[in-house]
Amino acid sequence: MSVFTSVPPEVDAAVQRADGASRRDFLKSTGLLVVSFSVAGVAAPLQTAQGPGPYPDPDFRQLDTWIVIREDNTATFFVGKTDPGQGTGTAFRQIMSDELDMPYDRTSCVMGATDVTPDQGGSGGSDALQVDGYPMRRAAAEARRVLLEMASARLGVPVSQLYVRDGVVSVEADPSRKVTYGQLIGGRRFNVTLTGDNVNAATGIAPLKNVQDLKTSGQPLPRYDIPAKVDGSHKWAVDVKLPGMVHARNVKPPFAGATLTNVDESSVRNLPGFVRVIRSGNYLAVVCEREEQAIRAASALKATWSRPSTAPFPASESLFDYIRSATPTFSAPPVVVGTPDAAFQSAAKVVEAQYEVPFQGHASIGPAHATADPSNDQMTVYSNDMKAYGMRDGIAQFLQMPRDRVRVVWMDGPQGFGRTAADDAGVEAAFIAKEIGRPVRVQWMRHEETGWDTKAPAYVVSMRAGLDPQGTLTAYSFEARAADHNHLGYNEHDTVLIAQLANRRKATPNRGSVGTPSEMYAIPNRRSATHVVGLPLVWETPIRTGNLRDPNGPQVTFATETFIDEVAVAAGADPIAFRMKLLTAGTTDDSGFKRARSIAVLKAVTDASGWDTRVSPKPARTGDVLSGRGVAYTFRNQTVVAQVAEVEVNRRTGRVWVKRLVCAHDCGLVINPSGVRATIECGMLHSLSRALYEEATFDTETVTSMDWMTYPTLRHTDAPERIDIVLVNGDPNPNRPDLPMYGAGETICKPLMAAVGNAIFDATGVRLRRVPFKSERVLAALKAARV
Amino acid sequence: MAILRLTVNGRAHSVDVDPSTPLLYVLRNDLDLRGPRFGCGLSQCGACTVLIKGAAVRSCIMPVSAAAGTPITTLEGLATDGRLDPVQQAWIDEQVPQCGFCQNGQILTAKALLAKNPSPTDAQIREGMAGVLCRCFTYYRIQAAIKRAARLMADGGERSEGEVVA
Numbered sequence: 044m045s046v047f048t049s050v051p052p053e054v055d056a057a058v059q060r061a062d063g064a065s066r067r068d069f070l071k072s073t074g075l076l077v078v079s080f081s082v083a084g085v086a087a088p089l090q091t092a093q094g095p096g097p098y099p100d101p102d103f104r105q106l107d108t109w110i111v112i113r114e115d116n117t118a119t120f121f122v123g124k125t126d127p128g129q130g131t132g133t134a135f136r137q138i139m140s141d142e143l144d145m146p147y148d149r150t151s152c153v154m155g156a157t158d159v160t161p162d163q164g165g166s167g168g169s170d171a172l173q174v175d176g177y178p179m180r181r182a183a184a185e186a187r188r189v190l191l192e193m194a195s196a197r198l199g200v201p202v203s204q205l206y207v208r209d210g211v212v213s214v215e216a217d218p219s220r221k222v223t224y225g226q227l228i229g230g231r232r233f234n235v236t237l238t239g240d241n242v243n244a245a246t247g248i249a250p251l252k253n254v255q256d257l258k259t260s261g262q263p264l265p266r267y268d269i270p271a272k273v274d275g276s277h278k279w280a281v282d283v284k285l286p287g288m289v290h291a292r293n294v295k296p297p298f299a300g301a302t303l304t305n306v307d308e309s310s311v312r313n314l315p316g317f318v319r320v321i322r323s324g325n326y327l328a329v330v331c332e333r334e335e336q337a338i339r340a341a342s343a344l345k346a347t348w349s350r351p352s353t354a355p356f357p358a359s360e361s362l363f364d365y366i367r368s369a370t371p372t373f374s375a376p377p378v379v380v381g382t383p384d385a386a387f388q389s390a391a392k393v394v395e396a397q398y399e400v401p402f403q404g405h406a407s408i409g410p411a412h413a414t415a416d417p418s419n420d421q422m423t424v425y426s427n428d429m430k431a432y433g434m435r436d437g438i439a440q441f442l443q444m445p446r447d448r449v450r451v452v453w454m455d456g457p458q459g460f461g462r463t464a465a466d467d468a469g470v471e472a473a474f475i476a477k478e479i480g481r482p483v484r485v486q487w488m489r490h491e492e493t494g495w496d497t498k499a500p501a502y503v504v505s506m507r508a509g510l511d512p513q514g515t516l517t518a519y520s521f522e523a524r525a526a527d528h529n530h531l532g533y534n535e536h537d538t539v540l541i542a543q544l545a546n547r548r549k550a551t552p553n554r555g556s557v558g559t560p561s562e563m564y565a566i567p568n569r570r571s572a573t574h575v576v577g578l579p580l581v582w583e584t585p586i587r588t589g590n591l592r593d594p595n596g597p598q599v600t601f602a603t604e605t606f607i608d609e610v611a612v613a614a615g616a617d618p619i620a621f622r623m624k625l626l627t628a629g630t631t632d633d634s635g636f637k638r639a640r641s642i643a644v645l646k647a648v649t650d651a652s653g654w655d656t657r658v659s660p661k662p663a664r665t666g667d668v669l670s671g672r673g674v675a676y677t678f679r680n681q682t683v684v685a686q687v688a689e690v691e692v693n694r695r696t697g698r699v700w701v702k703r704l705v706c707a708h709d710c711g712l713v714i715n716p717s718g719v720r721a722t723i724e725c726g727m728l729h730s731l732s733r734a735l736y737e738e739a740t741f742d743t744e745t746v747t748s749m750d751w752m753t754y755p756t757l758r759h760t761d762a763p764e765r766i767d768i769v770l771v772n773g774d775p776n777p778n779r780p781d782l783p784m785y786g787a788g789e790t791i792c793k794p795l796m797a798a799v800g801n802a803i804f805d806a807t808g809v810r811l812r813r814v815p816f817k818s819e820r821v822l823a824a825l826k827a828a829r830v
Numbered sequence: 831m832a833i834l835r836l837t838v839n840g841r842a843h844s845v846d847v848d849p850s851t852p853l854l855y856v857l858r859n860d861l862d863l864r865g866p867r868f869g870c871g872l873s874q875c876g877a878c879t880v881l882i883k884g885a886a887v888r889s890c891i892m893p894v895s896a897a898a899g900t901p902i903t904t905l906e907g908l909a910t911d912g913r914l915d916p917v918q919q920a921w922i923d924e925q926v927p928q929c930g931f932c933q934n935g936q937i938l939t940a941k942a943l944l945a946k947n948p949s950p951t952d953a954q955i956r957e958g959m960a961g962v963l964c965r966c967f968t969y970y971r972i973q974a975a976i977k978r979a980a981r982l983m984a985d986g987g988e989r990s991e992g993e994v995v996a
Contacts, residue, residue: 128929128966265925272930273921273937274914275865275905282864315831315848335848335855338871408869408877408932408965457931458966489870717925721971725928728967751874751963759959762969764952 096447097421098158103242106189106235108161109182110143114229116210117149120183123163123242124175125155125429127459129788130266130718131171137259137714138176138784142183142252144207145224147259152267155453157435163242165430165453167464167590169786172714173680176784178245182237185247189235193227253780254712263717268455280454283414283425285482289318290334291475292341294327295491296544298744299584300351303327310345320344321475325583326544328471330479338488354743355580362526363399363813366503371574372528373554381568386518390509394613397505398602399813400796402498402526402739405591406754409457410492411468414484415476422449422473427456428466433534438473440536441547449473460729461590465497465531467540474541490749495540497589498739500527500555504602509568514614516625520570523599527555528577532590543582552581555588558595560603561677561793563638564622565629585746586739593789596679597730597796601814604675604797608659609810617656618674618801619649635681635783636775640709643773644685645676647707651769652687659801660808664830667695670702673801675794681783682790683709683773686727690802694830697822701731701799702764709771711785719787720768726791727766732757734796736815834898838863839907849895854878856894857904865905865934869963876935876962880904886935886942905934908941917941920979928966935962940976949980 101108101121112118120139126132132152140147155165163175187207194212195202204215213221239245254260271277296303303325311317311329316336321328329344331337357365387393413426422444428434431453439449451469472485487495502525509518529552531538537549557573578586588594611621623645632638648654652672661671669692676685689703706723713719736755740748748754774782796814803821804810809828811821836843838861845860852871857863857880869877871890878890881903889897908915914922917940927933936959943950943958950958955976964972 128927265922269925269927269930270922272927272933273918274909275863275934277930279864279867279931281867282858284859284862333847333851333855334859335851406965408875408929408963409867410869455929455931458929486868489872489874721925721928721968724970725967728969729965732967750870750872756963756965757967757969758961758963759969759973760956762956762973766970 096445098450099447101159101161103161103178103245104237104239106182106185106233106237106247109179110139110186112224112228114225116223116225116229117151118143118145118224120150120152120179121160122152122154122175122179123161123165123432124171125166125431125453125459126268127166127429127463129722130715131166132268133264133266134172134714134718135176135179136267137262137264138172138180139183141257141259142180143187145210147264149210155431156450157431158450161242162432165428165432166459167430167461169679169682169788169790171786172784173786174243178239178243180251181246181249184249184251185235185237186233188247188249189233190224190227194222197222197227254782255778255780260712260714262715264715266718277455280414280425280427280456281409281412281486283454283484285414285416288414288482288484289330289332289479290337291321291328291330291472291483291485292337293471293485293487293491294329294341294344294346295495296325296583297348298350299355299586300580301325301348301583303346304349305347307345311340311343314340314343319479321478323545325546326541328475330475330483350744351580353579355584356578356586356741356743358742359401359738359740362401362501363503366501366524366526366576369576371524372577373575375557375573377570377572379570383518383520383568383570386568387507387509387520390518391512392510392613394508394510394610395506396606396609396812397503398605400502400598400601401814402501402586403591403733403737404493404498404739404748404754405460405462405496406493406737406756407457407462407496410487410489411466412456412484412486413466413469413472414482415472416482417476417480418482420448422477424451424469424473425454426451426466426469427454427459427463428469428534429459429463430534433464434466434469437534437536437539438470441470441539441542442473442477460592461532461594462496464533465539465589466534470536470539471541493754494746494749495585497531497587497591499591499594499598500525500530500588502598502602504599506602506606508606508610510610510614514616516564516566516610516614518568519566521560521603522572523557523602524574524576525555525557525595525598526578527557527575527588529553529581530555530588530594548582552577556595558599560599561596561679562603563629563641563678564607564625566625586741592729592792593679596677596789596793597733600675600677600793601796601800604677604794605800605812608673608797608801608804612659615658617658619645619654620656622674622676636773637678637681637683639775640683640773641676641678644683644707644709644771647769647771648674648685648687648705651707651767652705654687659805661805664807668693669806671802671804671806673798673803673805675797675801677790677793679786679790679793681711681785682787684790684794686794686798688795688798688802690799690806692803692806692821694807694825697818697820697825699735699799699803699816699818699821700761703766704763705767706791707769707771708787708791709773710787711772711774712782713770714784716770719770722787723768723791724766726788727795728757728762730792730795731761731799734799734814734816735761736817738815834894836861836894836898836902837900838902839904840901845894847894849893851894853880853889853892853894853897857889863904863906867931867934869932875932876939877932879935879938879962881938881942884942884945886939905937908937915941916982917944917979920975920982924971924975924978926968926971926975928968932962932964936964936972940972940979944976944980944983948983950976
């Protein structure tokens with residue numbers, strides 16, 4: 044079995060060139076890469092004098108780093124991204140095929156192997172196309188330009204008299220005279236240098252095509268990775284199996300802030316397959332030959348832990364009181380527009396409300412995992428980390444190894460959504476592998492993942508609005524407190540969990556952040572104030588915050604878009620009409636036409652939902668099941684989204700069923716409408732799960748939501764009966780040649796909790812200001828209001 | 831340790847393991863079958879599902895000794911003669927997966943559901959699938975794919991003409 048048995052087949056296939064040389068050998072000859080491997084997979088003796096390492100960074104200024112064309116006229120694109128399941132890999136192939144003029148079916152794409160693909164940072168921020176797509180397109184356009192020049196020389200015809208179709212360059216006047224890309228460059232390097240201060244700016248001299256000339260982009264192509272995920276042949280990061288590999292399991296502290304005082308190794312030494320106990324400070328793990336042996340040994344290992352002198356955090360029942368009263372660790376200077384104080388004083392009516400969102404986890408369907416190979420004085424980690432490059436840097440620093448002796452090979456894994464931007468298992472696997480000198484596979488158990496994963500910050504948001512006698516919104520105040528002190532999220536060597544537990548953490552916690560409203564409402568007088576608060580225990584705690592699919596947006600938008608609904612009720616206006624009036628009252632717009640596009644999106648969701656224009660709540664309420672509709676709108680960067688939820692609320696049980704969801708979505712130029720629609724559909728249901736079920740629970744020292752029973756989520760029984768999606772292009776000139784590509788993903792997750800809550804109000808007349816809308820909470824609210 | 835005989839996807843294997851080892855680890859680590867995956871180890875999520883006598887079974891809690899001697903089917907064994915099962919074909923046609931990690935359990939549970947009830951109602955699909963979790967939330971598409979698979983199976987496994995592929 045070769046060391047590369049578990050590398051995805053497409054990587055294997057892509058790195059093999061027609062002349063038999065591997066991608067790495069290919070790059071080696073350009074001075075970019077050198078690699079050697081022990082076939083046995085067992086570590087060679089450590090060398091004392093170290094020369095250059097085997098994994099220097101692929102140079103983003105070399106065209107060869109991005110594109111390889113083979114003699115058989117097929118191309119492989121190498122991009123520094125990862126695809127956590129939204130189909131971005133397919134989209135990358137589409138945009139690069141288009142610029143290169145190569146048929147999509149003759150291309151493949153390799154992502155996120157730090158020694159093979161240029162560092163584009165991996166995934167995050169829904170910016171795959173918005174940011175990273177552009178250097179990809181420019182590299183492909185430059186390759187096309189260079190190939191045309193080569194064809195011109197070969198055919199003796201000026202470039203202006205040539206045309207390209209499907210990777211074949213032909214003479215316009217005599218199409219029988221032609222040459223394929225593969226004949227021009229196959230098996231050879233471009234040796235073309237790009238310019239640009241950073242990877243995002245990488246460019247040649249070729250211009251991009253006008254969007255009207257793109258052919259593959261805009262097509263609903265099926266995702267290339269799905270068939271292997273459906274027939275069982277796909278190789279995932281969890282599937283990596285190396286010769287001589289052993290298995291490790293962590294022994295997590297039984298409560299937050301625990302100090303490990305004693306480990307009784309004799310409790311496991313005689314268990315079958317036992318290899319080693321690994322301990323560093325409060326970090327504790329067991330290594331065994333077989334996976335089930337490691338699981339057994341980790342639960343059998345006797346360890347003694349002592350408690351911290353003060354409680355690590357408030358119990359979840361008191362969380363919001365704690366957040367309200369805590370002294371902030373950071374307060375941003377308030378942002379003031381107009382004269383809000385004076386406007387509130389002269390208001391005819393003032394509306395106030397406070398909103399609460401608890402800690403919600405990633406609760407990935409597969410716990411954290413990684414496999415590390417320490418052979419030959421290098422370290423290779425196979426991981427589903429969405430930011431493979433950040434993990435590579437973190438591991439190198441944590442192990443104090445030269446960066447060019449460490450690589451991370453990204454492979455598919457359970458969904459990312461930010462959890463794998465603060466991945467822990469990769470560093471743990473690398474650490475253990477280096478300690479024992481053997482390849483090791485680490486996987487967390489369910490209680491570790493749900494209990495100790497990074498969580499979206501909990502929020503308390505206080506809102507205030509002033510209306511004039513005509514019901515016009517004249518004054519607006521937003522004040523948010525986010526429990527986000529020491530926010531984690533970028534594979535930092537001094538904040539990953541093992542660094543905390545092993546007492547190798549940094550001294551100063553990360554500051555954390557708080558979101559602010561994102562809408563284009565024209566309100567003359569505004570005040571916005573934000574505060575970060577911390578829990579008593581900052582390190583070595585299972586309640587740690589990280590990036591969950593827009594770290595702050597869903598919480599903030601739940602507050603702001605529920606509140607605007609409450610203000611609409613106070614103004615006696617229909618919820619959409621009230622929002623539309625606030626949007627159209629503005630006369631200025633930004634360079635991305637966000638106001639015009641917000642208006643177009645809100646109009647689109649009105650039409651697509653068949654919106655029943657009237658004031659909420661719905662007047663007649665009879666029967667056990669009450670129905671209603673709610674709307675919410677927001678943007679993130681330049682992506683604009685409006686959603687309508689139609690709900691049924693059972694007033695006997697408190698159960699909320701979202702029967703129908705409608706989403707109008709403007710992300711600029713759409714590369715793959717099928718992929719965008721799937722992402723919208725699933726993103727809405729993700730937020731629906733957060734709206735109805737998800738809440739981390741804890742006592743004052745332990746997280747008590749640790750599996751799928753104690754951390755319930757949306758199930759098949761909750762799926763809507765119908766989902767309608769409208770892809771809007773609200774640009775004032777949707778046919779302009781440079782129509783930009785924006786992101787899809789996180790924006791979708793922002794408005795939904797408010798849309799559902801607003802629909803519950805419409806159905807019942809009861810306003811819920813705390814998520815999740817669990818049945819028992821809804822029932823209690825209905826009873827209190829005598830509904 | 832003990833020698834146990836397993837029949838998986840029509841092939842006989844013998845493994846030398848502790849009989850209490852959950853079937854999941856034997857399938858994955860000894861037989862190199864990676865369709866079933868560890869999700870919770872608690873029989874709560876369904877990622878580890880295999881088919882035993884046509885029923886969807888959670889391999890993360892079943893001792894390998896309990897599975898010995900009974901034919902087991904994993905995701906890799908669902909296709910016959912290189913031809914995808916109608917459930918798998920429907921999954922591709924509907925472009926169901928996001929990350930895809932849970933889809934082993936979704937596909938095999940749907941297969942077991944359709945084997946018992948070839949034309950389930952929407953409510954029966956929801957109830958029958960309720961115990962299989964997806965954290966990318968592909969539920970809506972899965973339900974559409976199950977209905978498509980039911981039609982494919984009724985038509986003898988052929989994709990009907992004119993059907994739009996997502």
